[in-house]
Amino acid sequence: MTIEKGYTTTLAVDGVTIDRRDIEMLEAIDDHGSMHSAADELGRSYARLQNRIVEIEDAVGPLTERQRGGRGGGGTELTDTACDLCQRFDRHAAELDGVARVTESVISGTVRDRTGELATVETAVGSILALVPEDAGEVQVSVRSDAVVLTDPTETPRGDDTSLRNRFSGTVVEVEPGDAIDRVTVRLADETTLQALVTRASAERLGLETGRSITASFKATAARGIGVDSRSES
Numbered sequence: 001m002t003i004e005k006g007y008t009t010t011l012a013v014d015g016v017t018i019d020r021r022d023i024e025m026l027e028a029i030d031d032h033g034s035m036h037s038a039a040d041e042l043g044r045s046y047a048r049l050q051n052r053i054v055e056i057e058d059a060v061g062p063l064t065e066r067q068r069g070g071r072g073g074g075g076t077e078l079t080d081t082a083c084d085l086c087q088r089f090d091r092h093a094a095e096l097d098g099v100a101r102v103t104e105s106v107i108s109g110t111v112r113d114r115t116g117e118l119a120t121v122e123t124a125v126g127s128i129l130a131l132v133p134e135d136a137g138e139v140q141v142s143v144r145s146d147a148v149v150l151t152d153p154t155e156t157p158r159g160d161d162t163s164l165r166n167r168f169s170g171t172v173v174e175v176e177p178g179d180a181i182d183r184v185t186v187r188l189a190d191e192t193t194l195q196a197l198v199t200r201a202s203a204e205r206l207g208l209e210t211g212r213s214i215t216a217s218f219k220a221t222a223a224r225g226i227g228v229d230s231r232s233e234s
Contacts, residue, residue, distance in 0.1 A: 009089065009092055011085070011088060011089055011092060013056075013059040013060050014058075014059040014060075015059065016055060016056055016058070016059040016060075018056060018085070018089065020089075022052065022056060023085075023086055023089045023090075024042065025038065025042060025044075025049060025052065025053075026063065026078060026082050026085070026086055027086065028041050028042055029064060029076055029078060030077070030078045030082075033075035033076060033077065034075050034076055035049060035050060035053070035064070035076050056085075060081055060085060061079075061081045062079050062081060063078065063079055063081060063082040063085075064076050064077065064078060064079060064082065065077050065078075065079055102144055102145055102146050102197065103144075103145045103183070103195050104142045104143065104144055104145070105142070105143050105145065105148075105193065105194045105195050106140050106141070106142050107123045107124070107125060107128065107140070107141045107143070107192060107194075108123065108124075108138070108139070108140050108141075108228075109121040109122050109123035109124075109128065109138075109139060109140075109141060109225075110122050110137065110138055110139070111132055111136060111137050111138075111139060111225070112127070114132065114134075117131050117132070117134075118130070118131060118132070118220055119131075119132035119136075119139075119225065121139055121141055121225055123141065123192075124189060124190035124192055125168055125188040125189045125190060125192045126168060126189065128141050128166050128223055129165045129166055129220040129223065130166075130220060130223035130224060130225045131220070131221060131223065131224050131225065132224075132225035132227075133225070133226075133227050135227065136225060136226075136227030137227070138227065138228050139225035139226060139227055139228060140225065140226050140228055141223050141224065141225045141226075142223070142224055142225075142226065143194065143218055143222060143223050143224075144222065145183065145195040145196050145197045146197045147218050147219065147222035148194060148195070148196035148197075148216055148217070148218050148222075149164060149196070149216070149217045149218065150184060150186070150196050150198055150202075150206060150208070150214050150215065150216055150217075151206075151214070151215045151217065152206060152214070152215070153169065153213055153214065153215050163219055164217035164218060164219055165219060165220045166217060166218050166219070166220065166223060167215060167216070167217040168188050168189075168194070168215070168216050168217075169188075169213070169214075169215055169216075170186040170187055170188045170194065170213075170214055170215070170216050171186065171187050171211060171212065171213055171214070172184060172185070172186055172187075172208055172209060172210055172211065172212040172213075172214055173185050173186065173187045173193065173210060174210065175203065175208050175209060175210070177200070177203075178200075180199060180200055181197050181198070181199060181200070182197070182198055182199075182200055182203045182208070183195060183196075183197055184196045184197075184198055184203070184208055186214055186216050188216070194216050196216060
């Protein structure tokens with residue numbers, strides 16, 4: 001099972017929240033050179049679009065400039081303030097993209113033994129060393145995708161040479177490319193899947209593609225068990 005966390009990019013300026021729809025509105029005005037054409041393109045009423053422009057301008061300053069007619073016919077252009085706002089939004093979206101792509105893979109199992117906060121959990125994919133609450137017996141172990149390290153099976157360090165105590169052999173079943181970070185889904189034993197985030201450069205170096213054999217590793221402190229009630233209810 002994989003849990004994906006969702007995030008929405010917004011900017012807040014003097015009590016006004018600017019979201020993706022607002023940026024799309026500014027981009028449409030810039031593309032078409034007209035607020036009327038932008039409204040038509042976006043399927044919004046001109047009055048509503050104009051009112052939204054006024055709301056944002058009250059917080060950030062002028063967003064558009066009206067150009068007088070002439071051989072070019074005039075039109076509406078974005079101000080430097082509007083362009084800066086779009087750039088700030090895009091930078092924030094790019095920064096948030098890395099966080100938004102983080103998922104958690106969840107693997108169920110039974111605690112076999114423990115040493116302090118760490119416990120060995122028996123699962124369908126094998127033993128996992130994880131942080132587990134003291135009184136837990138049946139647990140769900142979650143592993144964040146940004147904590148999983150992928151290596152070539154022939155280059156994987158021995159267990160004594162690394163802090164990555166949990167190590168599993170698997171097969172790449174999906175590579176979802178991003179601008180700079182790829183999300184890779186690896187199938188382990190018993191059809192269990194584990195997701196990892198890797199840089200584009202690492203994905204290319206490892207030759208990550210569907211069917212590729214790979215080793216997935218993660219630290220014990222990156223695996224966190226949550227106790228579940230194993231009693232069935234009628």
